[in-house]
Amino acid sequence: MSSESSKKRKPKVIRSDGAPAEGKRNRSDTEQEGKYYSEEAEVDLRDPGRDYELYKYTCQELQRLMAEIQDLKSRGGKDVAIEIEERRIQSCVHFMTLKKLNRLAHIRLKKGRDQTHEAKQKVDAYHLQLQNLLYEVMHLQKEITKCLEFKSKHEEIDLVSLEEFYKEAPPDISKAEVTMGDPHQQTLARLDWELEQRKRLAEKYRECLSNKEKILKEIEVKKEYLSSLQPRLNSIMQASLPVQEYLFMPFDQAHKQYETARHLPPPLYVLFVQATAYGQACDKTLSVSIEGSVDEAKALFKPPDDSQGNVVKRRRPTLGVQLDDKRKEMLKRHPLSVMLDLKCKDDSVLHLTFYYLMNLNIMTVKAKVTTATELITPISAGDLLSPDSVLSCLYPGDHGKKTPNPANQYQFDKVGILTLSDYVLELGHPYLWVQKLGGLHFPKEQPQQTVIADHSLSASHMETTMKLLKTRVQSRLALHKQFASLEHGIVPVTSDCQYLFPAKVVSRLVKWVTIAHEDYMELHFTKDIVDAGLAGDTNLYYMALIERGTAKLQAAVVLNPGYSSIPPVFQLCLNWKGEKTNSNDDNIRAMEGEVNVCYKELCGPWPSHQLLTNQLQRLCVLLDVYLETESHDDSVEGPKEFPQEKMCLRLFRGPSRMKPFKYNHPQGFFSHR
């Protein structure tokens, strides 16, 4: 119904000015209470449900009235207008009620909205407060965490342990009573103590630094003093030269020798130093000197001369000459050599000259023996003192014919040298002990490493080698003398060895000659010795012939270069009533055993130079016993050729029926071992 709605609208428009009216009313409320018709207050008093009912009833009434009007209008008539008017007035009243209800509803609505708005605002305010507080809480928590995680620098300092602290800190810092209970105080106290200590140490450090400066300055002063001393000392040395010569104290000479020694190659230098030291400390009979040209030694290190780089074309030398030159180059010796002179008790001297082969990195030695008096060399003693063999096998197996440096083989192959033994006569022997004295050690396992001279190796071998050298020379000289006597058929037994033999010895030595190694190997009765490996080519071989009546005893002797610590070995062959050797006669074997195995009895007083001659004498005695105790063969006629003169307890003993070969002193009879 548009008219109704427009009618409704109008009161609406009018009533929308309620707010200013309310405002006025509010002010006027305070001025005049109860005078105005306050609809707001009325709203609170009325029940909205009843208003709703009223509204429904009013709408119904209006509808009824409209319907009645409609009816009336449609009927028409006069009274209709009055009825219509009446109804119109009623409906107007209803309309007024509706308007009022509408106003009330609006007011209620507005009030409701206002209330919600207010409440919402409050809630918002609380919400904001909550947010603020939460934010603050978070912030505070962060701060707390930060505070809790805070590591104070003091924890990084390593403090001394508690016990130490209480022990060391003075009581005014440690304040035991306070700090024991309170960890905070304790830490503070410890830090205090730490600070104290550090201050003290810093003080000390400063002091030490200043001390050091002082001392350094002093050292400087003294150094200057010393350096100014050197020229003064030199002048004194110069001035004292004539005095030195007058007093026979050649310090200068030794000094010059040291100067020369600086140009020696390392192995020779090691040898020189060690030998001089040994000579000064232990052995006054050893003297060391350096021979050779220092200028040539210096020239070795200079660059080659310009003249060699000439462009002039020359005919190339032939291949053979080239090879020869290369060989010479390879075997070149260093121009300097070290000479050692060993003086023995009987005034004989062993002269050793040590050379260094530069390209092969080995040392060689040449030896010479000179005696105080001129020696007449017996024929058989030719090899004893010859420079070639006097030092052979000083240590077992050290024959000096092969180069000790395994790397040399490759060098030799390049220039066609087969073996160094072809050159030893001129270059000297490269014995192993010579290398050791020069500090050179050639290990078999790793031949590629470069070998350098080592002082400790030389020092550890010096004493033994010198002693062996002396023993060797002396034993050779003793043999020399003995050989002279043996060649005349006399076995020289010294008086202190006479007790080993009976007074009467009938068998005689008639021959003593030297034989060659090959000849020894050819003998039929020496096979056992050859098979046992005792007959090498470094030994010396001799043949002795002992005779008595028709019996001839041949003795083949192997003289090891290590005589007399290694005994000579005898092999016998007896020609008497047939040929008897150790393979067909046990007694011959026993005789060999008497001289070979029981040699220690025959050594005589140290240094046992009498061994060989005692062995020969014993052989004579054994031959006597053998011949005299030979049992008489009943089938052969005639008396025994050799009557028994030796006193024997028993002629045969044991399952092998041995003759009594052992001589007993001083009773003078023969018995069995």
Next chain:
Amino acid sequence: MERAVPLAVPLGQTEVFQALQRLHMTIFSQSVSPCGKFLAAGNNYGQIAIFSLSAALSSEAKEESKRPVVTFQAHDGPVYSMVSTDRHLLSAGDGEVKAWLWAEMLKKGCKELWHRQPPYRTSLEVPEINALLLVPKENSLILAGGDCQLHTMDLETGTFTRVLRGHTDYIHCLALRERSPEVLSGGEDGAVRLWDLRTAKEVQTIEVYKHEECSRPHNGRWIGCLATDSDWMVCGGGPALTLWHLRSSTPTTVFPIRAPQKHVTFYQDLVLTAAGNSCRVDVFTNLGYRAFSLSF
């Protein structure tokens, strides 16, 4: 027989001395252990060496298996004879007999269990003991040697019970004739004498050198070895090796071996004999000739 391998090492004093000792060594006696696995050998230096037979005879034997397991100095003089009982090794040489426990000998530093010396008449020189013989029935040991007598020693008490005299020169060897029981002894005087153990008297004498078939005067008359098989006896030495029939005292077979024999023994129907002087013990097994040498 193997030849010694030439030594390749440079020879110092000790190596030379040892080589010379070996060249002049003579092994005089040997004895097999009761278990059969070991062989003891005694040499002229008075040393006894124990070899392990099982190792040396096995198929994997190397050079080291032929070397002694242990060597020790047993006597001052040569060890001329050795014999084994079921637990002991008895060795004799210069005048006294020593006993060793087989179980102990393989350890180093073993000492003799006991040593006894028979009562000798002379005191000037101690006579050697050349032969030892065990008489199991009496549990006694018979010793014979340089003083030309046979001594019997009781093995339990160690006392010397009887002395059998009769030889005019020293005794070389002994043999036991089980059935009777009789002991045969051969000596330097060229006679083989039979002794009855119960009556301690000489029962029979055979002077071997007087029989032309076997005597060899250029060698001498000494009897070096004896073996008996109750009715039969083999002996040799200066005279040739001969097989004798004991009851009739007649030589039946003369073996054509030239060298004087040192050791002989009956083995089943065979006669095994050896004459050697070296530091080696030659081993023959069953004449199937698996021969090699044990070397000191």
